[in-house]
Amino acid sequence: MSSPLAEHVKAAGREQASPSPEFSALTAEERTMVLRARAGDERAMRQLYRLHQARVRAHLVRLLGQDADVDDVLQTVFARAFGALDGFKGESTLRTWLYRITANTTHNLLRKRYRQARVRNAFDNFVRASGARVAASSLEARDEARRALACLPPELCEVFVLYHYEGLTLQEISDIQSRPISTVGDRLTRARKRLKKAVQT
Numbered sequence: 383m384s385s386p387l388a389e390h391v392k393a394a395g396r397e398q399a400s401p402s403p404e405f406s407a408l409t410a411e412e413r414t415m416v417l418r419a420r421a422g423d424e425r426a427m428r429q430l431y432r433l434h435q436a437r438v439r440a441h442l443v444r445l446l447g448q449d450a451d452v453d454d455v456l457q458t459v460f461a462r463a464f465g466a467l468d469g470f471k472g473e474s475t476l477r478t479w480l481y482r483i484t485a486n487t488t489h490n491l492l493r494k495r496y497r498q499a500r501v502r503n504a505f506d507n508f509v510r511a512s513g514a515r516v517a518a519s520s521l522e523a524r525d526e527a528r529r530a531l532a533c534l535p536p537e538l539c540e541v542f543v544l545y546h547y548e549g550l551t552l553q554e555i556s557d558i559q560s561r562p563i564s565t566v567g568d569r570l571t572r573a574r575k576r577l578k579k580a581v582q583t
Contacts, residue, residue: 405472412476420467430476431460438480444543445488447528459487474557481548482558485540530577538573545570 405413418426438459442452463483470479531539537559544550544558552570556563 407475408472413472416467416470416472416476419464427464430464434476434480435460437477438484441481441484441543441548442488444528444531444547445484445540447532455487459484462487474554478550478554478557481544481550482560485558488540489536534573534576538569538576541566541569542573542577 405416408416415426415429419430435456439452439456442455442459446452446455459480463480466483474482531542534542540559541555544555545552550558552563552566555566559566
């Protein structure tokens with residue numbers, strides 16, 4: 383017959399063995415890095431930066447274009463991310479979480495850059511049959527594509543880039559923008575229509 387102490391030890395063991403709901407979307411390696419970074423481990427922070435900075439920077443270039451602000455904004459994104467690690471529960475992937483911080487960081491810059499313009503021959507560079515990702519193209523075509531995106535309001539531009547460039551699902555974009563999935567779908571449709579109208583006018 384088990385003693386009360388033995389039962390207590392067994393129960394404690396079962397609690398420790400049970401997986402924590404925190405960090406459920408992360409790999410074991412990512413969980414370790416996040417916990418170390420939370421504790422102020424600079425090496426862990428550098429590892430997280432090296433793993434994700436290229437993807438975040440590429441996303442910023444698509445949103446902001448190639449200019450001097452990109453690297454400054456990149457540093458701001460990661461500074462805010464490291465400062466917010468204590469509140470990161472790991473319910474979404476690190477990529478989705480970083481895209482959410484990027485969206486918030488670039489919001490004002492994108493609004494400043496919003497301008498009305500009509501650009502021809504750009505729509506085909508974006509939307510392919512069956513919603514495929516944007517294909518690689520010439521430098522001139524990419525520049526024209528960026529100009530076309532600059533014609534979109536920031537909230538439409540962001541949805542378009544996340545969906546067609548980054549390959550995120552509507553649900554993932556919904557999580558990033560904290561908007562209903564129906565709103566995200568509507569924004570994507572409106573973005574496509576505006577680009578199509580721009581090149582057909």
